[in-house]
Amino acid sequence: MADLVRILSPCGMLGYGFPASSFLKGLEYDLHGIVVDAGSTDAGPHKLGAGVSIVSRRAAKKDLELLIIHGLPRKIPIIIGSAGGAGAKPHLDWTLDIIYEILSEQKLSAKLAIIPADIPQKTVLNANKHHQIQPLSPNIPALNAETILQTHSIVAQMGHEPILSALENRSDIIVCGRAYDPSPFAAIGLFHGKDPGLSYHLGKILECGALCAEPGTTKDCILGTITGDSFTVQSLNAKRKCSPVSVAAHTFYEKEHPYILHGPGFTLDLEQCSFIEKEPGVVEVKNSRYLRSDEYWIKLEGARRAAYRTFVLAGIRDPLLLGQLESVEELVVRQTAEYYSEIDAEEYEIRFYHYGKNAVLGPREPVPFSGHEVGVMFEVLAQTQELASSICATVRSTFLHYGYENRKSTAGNLAFPFAPSDIEFGPVYEFSIYHLMKASGDFFTVQYEEVTDGCSL
């Protein structure tokens, strides 16, 4: 067992970028792993539903290049959690394609471990039939077969178990599908025999990059070190510092409870933790408790298509119209419905959103901001793009020329910033599955691949 286990987290999301100088500073330490989270549900269900990534390929490659070029020759395991954002097959393939490209360009050799997280509909249907699925929070509806069948992208969040197995098989680069964010970090500590509570709590702190430092950012590197009965965190950039409050406060971040965290197969109890400044900028944490659950439940995430959207953004500066905005919008909707009398009103939905500050006159605005203009966004949702766009075009032209009471501005009611004004958004998704499913800890299968001098065999 290593006395000290050091993990470098380069940034909060692969492709967000980080200063190379911070990363190189981290390499001055004897590192046991470079781990980067690439995933999130933050950007909504679209990424999972549409199979696209949240960062650009260019940015992901830029970050991965630094990791691979410096990490691989030093034999430091590199782990990517929740590849491509949502961690489903298209996201995993997208990430692997970039990695193969880098290895090929640099003529490097590596043993790759790939851990898919896709869950077939059949598995979910079966588990649901056997009452082995439950909603994650009380405001999520219970699953039914119809919802499962409508959900074509389903992933499960893996714990540390398959990642640990990839480390035991001496993998150089481990690419995980959807993973519980702290698990890829925790796997390094656990591989070296460290306490699971400390390993997971450190993972929770490291997964957002330097967000636990002050000033916090997801776009910088942070170093975590696990010892016998504690772990420490420190910034790798002189511009930011970890403090006991910044690290304790980060334990809070984006979780539903400040000190009880639920992960696959366990609960983390951080109520008795202490946060102490050991050296300037180095915060030591103790008493993170890992409580193994009697039953192993994993979190499922699934997205289904809800509708297609077309929308318009426009500004309104006319005070007479602003004084009766909502009622004019109601009249526009009514007139649109009358025009499309052959279409059932249930088949589409028109929604208005009001935003505003100096968007219409820009720098020539003479009046101090006081809510004198409104940015209106309206959207039409329907089951086909064609229907959404047709109705949106009618709403737009009706709104633009609507002759409301006492109108002086008979030339038009809306200031469009763009031509064309109507934007086809494409499909809109929703998280249709966000449930726990009973499973075993070895639910995920690791696949291995060898790359020799840039060529995969």
Add this chain to the structure above:
Amino acid sequence: MAALYELAKVIRSKNSGPFELTLDILFDSASTYERVKKSGKVTPAAISKLYGTDESQIHHFVFFDQALGIKITMARTVSSGTIGDRDVYGAQQHAPLFSIEID
């Protein structure tokens, strides 16, 4: 009297998963944190009134002394990023907290 935004170091909101919104109020001095905690102004009842939601929709309301922070987690009315959501990351839902007056 002081407004909560004058006393807190951080007042933020964020999704905690697509179906929940979490509010964090963090302080940089133990005395200010204690003052707010003991004021009786930050309560589930006050939050539900401020956000126009039923108290049953507040899933967690916890004071975490080590972090000098208060965490409030409530049900989202619309899940993140789908039809009718106005804040995909839930990152601009904290402002109503600013106005809470602390004795």
